Amino acid sequence: MKMFGNLFRRNASQKLSALLLIFGFIWGLVLLHFTFQQPKHQNSAELREQILELSKRYVRALAEENQNAIDGPHGASMAGYADLKRTIAVLLDDILQRLGKLENKVDDMIASRLTNNTNSTNSNSMSAGASKQMNNQEFSDLCALTSLDGFPYCEGKIKWLKDMWKSESCYANYGVNGSTCSFIKYLSEVESFCPLLPERIKMIAAAISLKPKAKILTSLDGLLAVLAEHEELVWIKLRIERMKEKWITAVKALAKKHNLENRPQKKILLHLGLLTVESGFKIAENVFKGGPLGELVQWSDLITSVYLLGHNIILSTSVDELKRYLSIVTGNKDGCPIRGDKLLDLIYIDIVGLKQLKSVLGSSFTHYSCLLRVLDSFGTEPEFNHAEYSKLKNHGSPWGKLNLIPKQFCNMFPHTPDNSFLGFVVEEYFNENHAALLNNISRTNKALVYGKLADYWKDKIPFLDIVGKYAEIHGTFHEKHNVPLPNYIINHGILSSHNLQLLLREIKVFVGLGFPYEGPAPLEAIANGCIFLNLRFQPPKSRKNTLFFQGKPTFRELSSQHPYAEMYIGKPHVWTVNIENSSEVEEALRQMMKQEVKPHLPYEFTCEGMLERLNVFIEKQDFCLQREIWPPINALIVKMAKPSQSCVEVCQKEQLICEPAFFYHLNKVTELKRYEIKCKTSKKEHDIYLPAFNPQNQMCLLQSDYLLFSCAGSHELYNRICPCRDYVKGQVAFCQACVEGKEHN
Numbered sequence: 078m079k080m081f082g083n084l085f086r087r088n089a090s091q092k093l094s095a096l097l098l099i100f101g102f103i104w105g106l107v108l109l110h111f112t113f114q115q116p117k118h119q120n121s122a123e124l125r126e127q128i129l130e131l132s133k134r135y136v137r138a139l140a141e142e143n144q145n146a147i148d149g150p151h152g153a154s155m156a157g158y159a160d161l162k163r164t165i166a167v168l169l170d171d172i173l174q175r176l177g178k179l180e181n182k183v184d185d186m187i188a189s190r191l192t193n194n195t196n197s198t199n200s201n202s203m204s205a206g207a208s209k210q211m212n213n214q215e216f217s218d219l220c221a222l223t224s225l226d227g228f229p230y231c232e233g234k235i236k237w238l239k240d241m242w243k244s245e246s247c248y249a250n251y252g253v254n255g256s257t258c259s260f261i262k263y264l265s266e267v268e269s270f271c272p273l274l275p276e277r278i279k280m281i282a283a284a285i286s287l288k289p290k291a292k293i294l295t296s297l298d299g300l301l302a303v304l305a306e307h308e309e310l311v312w313i314k315l316r317i318e319r320m321k322e323k324w325i326t327a328v329k330a331l332a333k334k335h336n337l338e339n340r341p342q343k344k345i346l347l348h349l350g351l352l353t354v355e356s357g358f359k360i361a362e363n364v365f366k367g368g369p370l371g372e373l374v375q376w377s378d379l380i381t382s383v384y385l386l387g388h389n390i391i392l393s394t395s396v397d398e399l400k401r402y403l404s405i406v407t408g409n410k411d412g413c414p415i416r417g418d419k420l421l422d423l424i425y426i427d428i429v430g431l432k433q434l435k436s437v438l439g440s441s442f443t444h445y446s447c448l449l450r451v452l453d454s455f456g457t458e459p460e461f462n463h464a465e466y467s468k469l470k471n472h473g474s475p476w477g478k479l480n481l482i483p484k485q486f487c488n489m490f491p492h493t494p495d496n497s498f499l500g501f502v503v504e505e506y507f508n509e510n511h512a513a514l515l516n517n518i519s520r521t522n523k524a525l526v527y528g529k530l531a532d533y534w535k536d537k538i539p540f541l542d543i544v545g546k547y548a549e550i551h552g553t554f555h556e557k558h559n560v561p562l563p564n565y566i567i568n569h570g571i572l573s574s575h576n577l578q579l580l581l582r583e584i585k586v587f588v589g590l591g592f593p594y595e596g597p598a599p600l601e602a603i604a605n606g607c608i609f610l611n612l613r614f615q616p617p618k619s620r621k622n623t624l625f626f627q628g629k630p631t632f633r634e635l636s637s638q639h640p641y642a643e644m645y646i647g648k649p650h651v652w653t654v655n656i657e658n659s660s661e662v663e664e665a666l667r668q669m670m671k672q673e674v675k676p677h678l679p680y681e682f683t684c685e686g687m688l689e690r691l692n693v694f695i696e697k698q699d700f701c702l703q704r705e706i707w708p709p710i711n712a713l714i715v716k717m718a719k720p721s722q723s724c725v726e727v728c729q730k731e732q733l734i735c736e737p738a739f740f741y742h743l744n745k746v747t748e749l750k751r752y753e754i755k756c757k758t759s760k761k762e763h764d765i766y767l768p769a770f771n772p773q774n775q776m777c778l779l780q781s782d783y784l785l786f787s788c789a790g791s792h793e794l795y796n797r798i799c800p801c802r803d804y805v806k807g808q809v810a811f812c813q814a815c816v817e818g819k820e821h822n
C-alpha cells in the first residue's frame with residue numbers, strides 16, 4: 078500500500094513525467110492512426126489483439142529507450158533517478174494504466190454494438206439500470222417470479238436472450254430453449270443477473286449442503302510446503318513461519334468461540350498479480366531490501382487464514398498458472414460463460430492481477446466478476462468504480478472503472494464503508510515466554526520518531542524541538558541522507574522488526590510526522606505500549622489538495638496521519654494534535670508523560686480477529702446469487718443526513734457505520750414511510766447521492782442504478798437517506814447482531 082506507492086508512484090520525478098508526456102503524445106498519435114485506419118468490418122477480438130500487441134511493443138520500446146537514456150550519452154540528464162529498476166517500474170505502471178484505458182475503449186465499443194442491436198442490454202450501461210419497470214401483463218410471463226427487485230439488469234437480459242439465444246450454441250447447452258423460464262433459469266443460475274426461481278432456491282441450497290465441509294486445520298505444514306516450492310513466495314513463507322504458533326493458537330481459540338462445523342468448503346483461487354514477472358514490479362527480488370510491503374503482509378495473512386479455515390486453495394503467481402487454472406475457459410472465445418460451482422467459488426486478486434485475469438478470460442470475464450475479491454489498499458469509491466459515471470465526471474484515475482460491487486474491494490483498514498475491511502495482522506514478537514526479558518526493559522521518557530527517511534523530518538524540526546523538551550528523541554532512519562538534523566537525535570539506523578519492537582518497549586511516545594499515511598507502524602507501537610502522537614490535518618488531506626492522493630480512486634479525506642488510530646483507538650493510546658498549535662502539542666506531551674499505558678492491539682488486527690472476520694466474509698458475502706443480505710437487515714438503523722453531509726459522516730456522528738448492503742432495501746417509498754420519511758412524490762434517478770429527500774418539495778429521489786449506491790456521496794440541497802448499523806468495537810466489519818454476543822478486546 079503506502080510502501081507500494083512509495084516505490085512505484087509517488088517519487089516519479091518531474092523529468093520523468095515530461096518524458097512520459099512525450100511518449101503519451103506519440104502513443105496518442107498511434108492510437109489515432111489506427112482508429113482511423115481500421116476497416117469497418119474488423120471485429121473487436123481482433124482489435125483487442127492488435128491493441129495488446131501494440132502495447133507490448135510500446136512497453137519494450139519505452140523500456141529500451143529509458144535504458145539508453147540512463148546508460149547512454151544522455152545519462153547526465155537522468156541523474157537523480159533512484160535507479161533503473163524503479164524508473165522502469167514507474168514506466169510500466171504508467172503503461173499498464175494506458176492499457177487499462179485502451180481496454181475500456183474496446184469494451185465500450187463492444188457494449189455500444191450490443192446496445193445498437195438490442196436496445197440496451199449491456200450490464201455496464203447506466204441506462205440499463207434505469208429501464209422502466211415491467212408491467213403486470215409482462216409479469217405473468219416471468220415464469221414463477223413476482224418481482225425483479227434487486228436485479229436491475231434482469232429484464233434487459235431476458236429481452237436480449239429472446240433475440241440472441243440462438244446466436245451461440247452454448248446457451249442451448251445450458252438448457253435455454255426459447256421459453257422465458259429457460260432464460261430466467263439460465264440468467265439466475267449461470268449468469269446471476271436474475272433472481273433464482275423459487276423452486277430452484279431449495280434445490281441449490283440442497284446442492285450446497287451436499288458439498289464437502291471445511292474443517293479447520295491446526296497445522297501450517299502443508300501450506301509451508303507449497304510455499305517452499307515458489308521462490309517468489311519466500312518472504313510470505315518466512316512471515317508465516319515466524320507467526321506459526323500465534324496462528325495455530327488463534328484458530329483453536331476461534332473454534333472454541335464459534336461453531337465452525339458445517340461450513341461448505343470453498344474452492345478459492347488466490348492470484349498475486351504483484352508478484353508475477355509480467356507485472357514488471359520485481360517485488361520478489363527487492364522485498365528484502367526495501368522492507369516489507371503492505372500488500373505482501375496482507376497477502377500472507379489472507380493466505381494463512383483461508384488455509385487454516387479449511388478451504389481448498391489454489392495459489393497463482395504467474396499468468397501461466399492463471400491460464401492453466403482457467404484453462405477450461407480458453408478456447409471459448411464466443412463469450413459463453415463457463416462458470417459453475419464445480420470450478421471456483423472465490424477469486425482473491427489484486428489490481429495488477431485483475432488486468433491479467435481480464436486478458437486471460439477475455440469476454441468471459443463478466444461471468445467471473447461476481448467471484449472476485451480485490452485487494453485494494455486505499456479503497457475505491459463507487460463513483461470511481463462505476464465506469465460510465467467516472468468518465469462522465471472526468472475523474473482522471475487509472476484505477477477504478479471496474480463496475481464491480483463496491484464491497485468486492487478489500488481494504489487494509491476500515492477506510493471506506495463502501496468497501497470491505499479485509500485488514501491484516503499486526504505481528505507481535507513477544508508473548509508470556511518473554512516476560513523476563515520485557516520486565517528487564519524499563520520505559521522512560523523517550524520519543525521515537527516515525528519515519529524511515531530523513532526527508533520526512535525536514536520541515537518538522539521546530540515541532541521536534543518542542544517534543545525534545547519532554548523526551549529524548551530517537552530515530553530509525555537510513556544513515557545515509559543529506560538532510561541536516563539536530564544533533565540531539567539519537568539514530569539507531571534501520572532496525573530488524575525484532576529489535577524495533579524491543580526498542581518500542583523503552584519508548585513512551587511514538588511521534589508521527591504526518592507521513593507515511595495510514596501505515597501499520599503506529600499499531601505496532603501501540604501494541605508495544607507506546608502512546609502515538611498523531612498529527613491532525615487541517616484541512617483534511619484528499620485528492621483535492623494532496624499530490625499523493627491524486628489518481629487514487631477515492632475522495633476520502635484524511636483528518637490525520639492515521640484516521641483509524643484517531644477514530645477507533647483514541648486516548649489514552651492515541652493523541653491527535655494540531656502541529657501548528659504549539660501550546661496544544663505541549664499540553665498533550667505533558668499529559669502523555671504522566672501516563673502509564675498498557676500495550677493494546679485491537680482484536681481485528683490479531684490472528685484470531687482476522688480469522689474470525691474472513692470466515693464470516695467467505696461464508697456470508699455473496700455477490701453472485703445474493704441469496705441473503707449480510708449483515709442481517711435487523712441491524713439497519715436509518716438516519717437522514719443534512720444537505721452536503723454524506724452517509725459516512727452522518728453514521729459516524731452517531732457512533733455508527735454506513736452499511737451499503739442495506740441501500741437496496743431502503744430504496745423504496747414504502748420502506749421510507751416506515752422510517753417516517755413521507756414522500757409527496759418520488760422519482761428514480763441515478764447518481765451517487767441517492768436515495769435522498771428533497772426538502773423543498775418533499776420529493777423522494779430513489780436510486781435507479783444500484784452500482785451507484787454510495788456511502789460517500791452527498792448533495793448540497795438534498796438530505797441523503799442513510800443506512801447505518803452499529804459495529805463491534807475491535808471488529809468494525811461486524812454489526813453487534815452479526816456475532817453471537819461475543820466480547821472483543
Ligand SMILES: *[C@@H]1O[C@H](CO)[C@@H](O)[C@H](O)[C@H]1NC(C)=O
Pocket residue numbers: 189190193
Ligand atoms: C448504431 O446504429 C446507428 C444507426 O443505425 C449507426 O449509425 C451507428 O454507426 C451504430 N453504431 C455502432 C457502434 O455500430
Ligand SMILES: *[C@@H]1O[C@H](CO)[C@@H](O)[C@H](O)[C@H]1NC(C)=O
Pocket residue numbers: 194195196
Ligand atoms: C428500440 O427502441 C425503440 C424506441 O424505444 C423502439 O421503437 C424499437 O422497437 C426498439 N427495438 C428493439 C429491437 O427492441
Ligand SMILES: *[C@@H]1O[C@H](CO)[C@@H](O)[C@H](O)[C@H]1NC(C)=O
Pocket residue numbers: 252254255256258259262
Ligand atoms: C424449455 O425449458 C423450460 C425450463 O427449463 C422447460 O420447463 C420447458 O419444458 C422447456 N420447453 C421445451 C419445449 O423443451
Ligand SMILES: *[C@@H]1O[C@H](CO)[C@@H](O)[C@H](O)[C@H]1NC(C)=O
Pocket residue numbers: 513514517
Ligand atoms: C536482566 O538484566 C540483568 C542485569 O542487567 C541481566 O543480568 C539479566 O541477564 C537480564 N535478563 C534478561 C532475561 O535479559
Ligand SMILES: *[C@@H]1O[C@H](CO)[C@@H](O)[C@H](O)[C@H]1NC(C)=O
Pocket residue numbers: 658659660661664
Ligand atoms: C491551541 O490549543 C489550545 C489548547 O488546546 C487552545 O486553547 C487554543 O484555542 C488553540 N489555538 C488555536 C489558534 O487554535
